[in-house]
Amino acid sequence: MSTRSSTLLLVSLVAGFGGFLFGYDTAVINGANQYLKAYFQLTPFQEGIAGASAILGCIPGAMFAGFLSDRFGRRRVLFLCAILYGVSAVWSAVPGSFIEFLIARFVGGLGIGASSMVCPVYIAELAPAARRGRLGSLFQFGIVLGIFLTLFVNALIQGLGDEAWNTARGWRWMLGAEALPALGLLGLLFAAPESPRWLLAAGREKEARGLLENVGGAAYANEEIAAARAAATGSGEGRFGELFGARFRTPLVIAVVLMAVSQFSGINAIMYYSTKIFTSAGVGVENAFSASVVVGLVNLVFTFVAMALVDRAGRRPLLLAGLALQVVALGAVGAMFFAGVSGLPLLIGVLVFIAAFAMALGPIPWIVCSEIFSTQLRGRAMSVATFVIWVSCYAVAQTFPMLNDNPAIGPGMTFFIYAACSLAGLVFVFVMLPETKGRTLEQLAAQWSVRAGKSSTSARN
Template sequence: MSSTSYSTLIYKSTLVASVGGLLFGYDTAVISGAIGFMKVYYQLSDVMTGWVASCALLGCIVGAMYSGKLSDRVGRKKVLMLSAFLFVISSAGTAIAPDLWFFVLFRIIGGMGIGIASMLSPMYISEMAPARIRGRLISIFQLGIVSGILVIYFVNAYIAGIHNENWNITTGWRWMFGSGVIPSVIFILLLLTVPESPRWLASRKRNSEALAILTKINGTERALQELKSIDGSLQDKTPFSFSDLKTLQLKRALITGILLAVLSQITGINAIMYYAPEIFKSTGVGSDSAFMQTILVGIINVIFTLVAIKYVDHWGRKKLLLLGTTGMAICLFVTGLVFYQQQQGYLLLIAILGYIACFAMSLGPLTFVVIAEIFPTKSRAMAMSVATFFLWLAVFAVSQTFPVMVGSLGNAYTFWIYMIIAVFTFIFIWKMIPETKGKTLEEIEKEWTD
C-alpha cells in the first residue's frame, strides 16, 4: 500500500474530528457579536454580562469532566456524536429562548458539547495519527477552532448589518445563535464516515479491527509493530480509576498538563475572543468598525495557526511555545500602554493582532497537542478529562471576571495582569514541558514512567 493511499484515511479522520473544533470555536465566539445587543435587551449589569457570556462554560466543565469516562466505555466516536447533538439542541434553543434563564440553560447544554469536543477531538486525532505528523494533525483541530471563530465573526457581522440597531437588540442576536444548527448537522453526518480509534478498539480487545485501521494508516509492517506496542502499554489488567491519577507515574504528567491548560487561558485569550467588539468600541470606534476589526482578529488567528501546523513537527513543541509566549507578553504590555495613555488610532489593533498571532502559533494549538500526547494509553481519556476540566475552569474565570476587572481596574491594568501571567507561563514552559516531537505515544509514556 502506498504512503499516499494509507494517509488518506488519517487526513479524512483528522478533518472530520476538527469539525468538532470548528463547532467549539463557532459556539464559544458567537457570544462576542451578541453580547452587546443582549446587554441592552436584558439591561445587564457588568456582573450579569460576565455571567451571560460565560454560562456556557459551566457546561464545558461538565462535558470535559465526564466525556473521558464515557468515551472509555462506549468509544470516542459515539461520544463525539453526542457532542454534535448537544450543539444542535443548544443552537435551536438559544435562538427561541423566551427569557434569559431559558437562554442560559440552552447555552449550558451547548457548553457540554464544547467540553466533549475540546477533549475528545484532539484525543481521537492523537490516537489515530502516525508519530511523524501527529503534532501537525492535532494542530489541525485548533485550525478548526479558529476557523469556526472566523466564520461566526463573518456571520455575526452579516446578521448585524441586515437591519438597524433596534432590530439587532430584539432579534438579530437570536439569529446569530440559531445559525449554529447548520454546522452541527454537518458534523453529525461526517462522523458517520470515519472509524473508531484503534487504540480504544485495542483496549477493548478488538485487535483485528484495530489492526485493520492501523494498516490503512501506517501500512502492514508498521501497523503490526504499533499494535504490539499498544498491547504492551495495556498489559496492566486492573481497571482504571481516578485514584490511579494520584500515582507517582502519572502525577508529574498530570500536574504539567493541568498547569499548561490553565496558563494557556489565563493569559487572557478569551477576554479578547468573547469581548473583542466591546474592546474596540471602548477606543471610540463605531459598531460597524468594531465588527470589522474583530474579523481581522479571526483572520490573523487562522493564518498563524497555519504557521503552527507547518512548523510544529519541524521546530518542536517547546520552541514554538517559548517563542509565542514571549510575543504575547510584549503585545499585552503594549495593549495596556495604549489604554493607559488613552491613545486613539491603530496601535491597539496592531498590539491585539500581534497577541492573537503569537497565541495562534503557540499556546492555542500546542496546548491540545501536548495534553493529547503526554498521558499513557490506559489513562489518557481520564487524565485528559481532568486537564481539560481545569482548562474550562480557567476559561470560565477569565470570561466571568474580565468585565468586572475592566470596570474596577480599567483596561490598562487588566491587560498588564495578563502580561505578568504570560511571563510566568514562559518560565513554566522552559522548565517543565518536555519535547515530544517524532515520538510515538508509547515512547512518550515510557519516558514519563522512567
C-alpha cells in the same frame, strides 16, 4: 484517493468540524446578545448569565467526557456532542422563555466541553507520530475558523432586516444556523472509525489492526500494536486515581499548568472585550464587528503558522518563542497604557500578542496534553486539563472588567499581570516540558515510568 489518505482525511474533518462547532457556539452569542437583551428585556446581570451559560455547561461537559470516552469510545462521545450541538442550536432559537434559553445554551456548553476534550485525543490516537502535531492543530484551526466565520454569518443575518426584525427573529437564525455544521459532524461520524488505541485497550485488536493498516500499512500496524502492548499497564480502563500517582504526576502538572497559562495570559480578555481595548487604541475601529475581524484574521493567519511549524520546529521551541513574544507584547501594551500612548502602537502590541498566542499557546497545549498520557488514562487526563481551561476561561472573563475598571489597577497593570503569567509559563516550559514531536504515544507515556523510577531510587538513596 487511497484508503490511507481517506481515513486520515475523515478523522481530520471530524476534528476540524468539532473545533468549528466549538468556535461557532462560543462566538455566536456576541452577535445575538444585543437583540436577546431587547427581546427578553434583560437586566445587566441576566445579560451576563446569557453570555456565560454555555461556558458554565463546558465545565461538567469536560469533566464527564473523559470517563465516558474511556468507557464507551471516542467516536460515540463525539456522536453525543454532535447531538448536543444540534439540540442546543434549535432549542436556543425557539425558546419559550429566558430560562429555556439558558438551558438550551447550557446543553450546547456540554457539547463544547466534551468535544474540546475528545477531539484532540481522537486525532492524536490515530495520527502517525510525524504528522501528529499538524493534524492535531486542525482542532484549534477549526475553533479559530468557526469564530471568524461566525462574524460574517452574524453580519449576513443582521443585514436581512431592520432592528425590529433582528430583535424578533434575527437572533434566532444566528443561533439556529449552528444546526447545519452539527448535522455535518453527525454525517461524518457515521463513516468515521473508532480510535485504534481505544480499540486495543478494549481488547478489539482485529479492528484496531485493520484501521492501523489503512493508515500506515502492515509493518506500521505491527509496530503500533507491539508498542501499545509493551506500554499497557493493564487491560481496559485505567483508574482515575492513577493520574495522581508518582508515574503521571509530572504529566498531569504539565497539562494543568499549560491549560491554565493559556487562559491567564489574557487571550479571552481580548476576544471578549476587544471593542473596549480597540476603542482605547484610538485607531478608527468604530464598531465591534470591525475590531473582531482584525483580531480574528490575525488569529487565523498565525494558526496556519503553527500548523506549518509544529512538526518541524517542535512543540517546545515553538512554545518558548511564542511565550517570549507574548511577554514582550503584553508588557509593551501595559507600558503604553501607563504612558498614555494610544493609536497604532497600542493596536500593534495587541495584534502581536494575538499572533504569538495563535502560533504557540493556542494550539500546542491541546496537542501536548493529548500526547503525554497512556491510552487507559488519556480520556480522564484530558478531562482534568479541559476542566482547568474552562474554569480559567470563566475566571478571566469575569475578572477582566473588574481589573480593567478598578482605578487602583486599570488596563496597564492588568496587562502587566497577564505578562507575568506568560513569563511564569515561559519558565515552566523551559524547566519542565520535554519535546514530544516524532515520538509515538507509547514512547511518550513510558518516559514517565522511567522518571518515576529514577525519582524513587534517588529518594531511597
